[in-house]
Amino acid sequence: MAPAEDGPQPAPRSSSGRAKRTLVAAGAGRPPCCPKYHKAVELIGRRWTGAIVSVLIKRQAMRFGEIAEAVPELSDRLLSERMKELERYGVVARNVRPGRPTRVEYELTQMGRDLAPAVHELERWARRWLT
Amino acid sequence: MAPAEDGPQPAPRSSSGRAKRTLVAAGAGRPPCCPKYHKAVELIGRRWTGAIVSVLIKRQAMRFGEIAEAVPELSDRLLSERMKELERYGVVARNVRPGRPTRVEYELTQMGRDLAPAVHELERWARRWLT
DNA sequence: GACTAAACTTACGAGAAGTAAGCAACCAGA
DNA sequence: TCTGGTTGCTTACTTCTCGTAAGTTTAGTC
Secondary structure, X not given: OOOOOOOOOOOOXXXXXXXXXXXXXXXXXXXXXXHHHHHHHHHHOOOOHHXXXXXXXXXXXXXXXHHHHHOOOOOHHHHHHXXXXXXXXXXXXXXXXXXXXXXXXXXXXXXXXXXXXXXXXXXXXXXXXXX | OOOOOOOOOOOOOOOOOOOOHHHHHHHOOOOOOOHHHXXXXXXXXXXXXXXXXXXXXXXXXXXXXXXXXXXXXXXXXXXXXXXXXXXXXXXXXXXXXXXXOOEEEEEEOHHHHOOHHHHHHHHHHHXXXXX
């Protein structure tokens, strides 16, 4: 990240009152500061995604209702939405088990399991600094 | 949160069709899965917060406009909002330098610097798994 | 006296999240 | 057979957050 961009000239942004800094900066052909990290934050930064991944790291495979219980503040609607996203990104795998009331199991893929260090570090930080 | 409504019976979710699982679970007196981690995700999971902390980790003190340049997609409005939040949480410190036009410098506190491992792990993951 | 710079604010529409309820498939018990 | 229960989602609607654009403030400078 922070690619090149060592500005000798303080340079652009604005011309009067307040012009479009964003556009000026983007228009200068400068790439976004770190597309991959940004994308990662978009993914796991989305509300509840971190919590979902966190509980899936602790137990290996969980059913829909189990995740819902483990994260009580999360509603079914959002849980369903987040799981679909995570599946689409390849972070979790979804397995439907044959049976009467349909049972669905979710588990992390390798990509998802590899998020563990980040999640653990964040947990460590939270434990240390938050009340 | 979860005021009154203390049902002695576990009475887990539903009675017909689909009742309020969320409220039932919360009402059962069960604490949220991990309040601190949840709080952390609320904080750094908010849009752009991760990116802001990330650039502040790389350089030590930055002015408002420098952060804005380093994260070109981020608008002034949100940058201002996020910085206020981060300051309130104690993640960054704000120093106003005397002189006109007003110059403000932001730098991470120890609490903020301690976020570096989590941010680095997330960056590593992003580099490895995202396109 | 108009112009400029830096750091914010304000206004407003669009999109994401929260809340509540419904649905489909199946089965156990009365 | 009818009632009720379980499970994994949807749908409908409200509220909050984000993105975009433009305005404000303070004081030096041309």
